[in-house]
Amino acid sequence: MNHVVSNSHSAMELFAAPGNAVGIVIINADGSIELLDCEALTGESYTEAELAALHIRQLLPILTPARLTNILGQSKGTEISFQQTPFQLKNENSLPVDLSVRVINPGTRHHLLVTAKHTVHSSNFQHSHSSKVHYQQILKQAPFGITILTGENFVVEMANDAYLSIAHREASKFVGRPLFEGMPEVRETVEPLLQAVLKTGVPYHGVEFPVPLTRSGKTELSYFDFLYYPLREPDGTISNIIVTVTDVTENIKAKHTLSESERQFRNLFIESPIAMAIFRGPEWVIEMGNERMHKEFWRRTEAETIGKKLLTVFPELVDQEYPAVLEQVYKTGVAAGMKEALVLIKASDGMRKFYVDYHY
Incomplete structure (x- = not known):
């Protein structure tokens, strides 16, 4: 069984640990790249123009269009791993990496989170406090909500702008505090799910999941696609949970409105x-x-x-x-x-x- 450690590293420190170099790629379902940070892994960076022209298979040949389709077809929350697969460099050489690929916000627009890990310790792959800050900035730019929770009290270590916008919370009053102090109305619904992820290490995936959320002083039932994913320490223990979330409330309301309209039309038609x-x-x-x-x-x-x-x-x-x-x-x-x-x-x-x- 996995246990929570009280002297855990922050999630960003886990990403940035020396000898544990990691690249992060967020890709769309068609293989185009939404966000890329591989400088710590490869020592290379890409301009906006280069990124716009880049397809994931150019970096990771193993992620063919057919394989991406297969991954998107897996049951929600499934993580697909690849061991010792090449990460292509600009100089046409490649770097062996271990990959983890998972769907992070299914719905109208799928995204895949790819983490590539290289465990060779060398001066080219050293990380520092600036690397931690850099990773935080990358996650803050994601087009969907991301927060990282730490420890048994689920302290909010970071929350990106998209998450804060979804939750209608201010960073100064939300980050650095236990999640359920900042969002007490979600505790009954959310806490059992987070506790299970923390104890078992099994990710939890919610699709069109109803959660009561207070926004602008009014508590309403909202709907979300989300993933709770455990982050492990080097020794395998779980100290953090990364949360990705997309608000699909308007989609659900539109579905309900359409269903009601169809029901009314059918009744008028039949009668x-x-x-x-x-x-x-x-x-x-x-x-x-x-x-x-x-x-x-x-x-x-x-x-x-x-x-x-x-x-x-x-x-x-x-x-x-x-x-x-x-x-x-x-x-x-x-x-x-x-x-x-x-x-x-x-x-x-x-x-x-x-x-x-x-x-x-």
């Missing part, structure tokens, strides 16, 4: 006194048909019609005018209709003749 149907695609697959359409005109059950092609269910329509009109409407997007049009529909009770006003 309409006018016979109505919805066809999908160029083969006019029957997506919906209301009660009057099924009972009075089609004389069929939903099981006999929904999800089936219109002309498969009603082959007698092939020689009538309606397929040609439907095709014209589908191709041009221009509505069409007619009054007192004759239509013949066959069912178990035989062929019946209707005169209808229709509108496509």
Whole structure:
């Protein structure tokens, strides 16, 4: 079992420990690079122009597009590791590294956090207090919320601007204090999850996870995609948890609004006194048909019609005018209709003749 150590290093010190050189890369799902800091690992840096033109496979050939797709398809929170794989240098040489790759904010836009570790101790890879500050600056620029929690009280060691914005907290009143002093309203929901990560060392991944959060003096249920990931000391003990978070509340509200609108539309559609149907695609697959359409005109059950092609269910329509009109409407997007049009529909009770006003 992993234990918390009271004299733990800060998370930044773990990143910057001598002989434990680390490179950090945040990449998009397509392999383009959002953030890169490999100077401590390789002694190299990149300009903005170089970074914009760079794909992750140019640095780490093992991360092919197919492999990135595979990683994104793993269960949430899964960490993928690669041992002794080459990190390409500008001079065309390479450096053997151990890689850790994990999804850190799934949702509308995926990001992958890649850490590359080289354990050779040399003067080229020495770190100092300035390295610690440098890593903090890199994390502060991330486009999603990041905070690092230390010890059993989950003291906030750092929180980037995106995290502070999500939480509606000021750094001066939040950083350096236990998390639940600064955000007491989340304790009941969040503390059991953090305790489990601290004790077991198993990351926890939340997707569209509901958390009550007080913002601008008002506590509301908000929704987040997040990852709680344990950071280990050189001896394997866990002293810190890195948190990455994306606020997806507006997405969830939009989903709920859309679902409610769809529910209301469906009710109006089904209960309409006018016979109505919805066809999908160029083969006019029957997506919906209301009660009057099924009972009075089609004389069929939903099981006999929904999800089936219109002309498969009603082959007698092939020689009538309606397929040609439907095709014209589908191709041009221009509505069409007619009054007192004759239509013949066959069912178990035989062929019946209707005169209808229709509108496509």
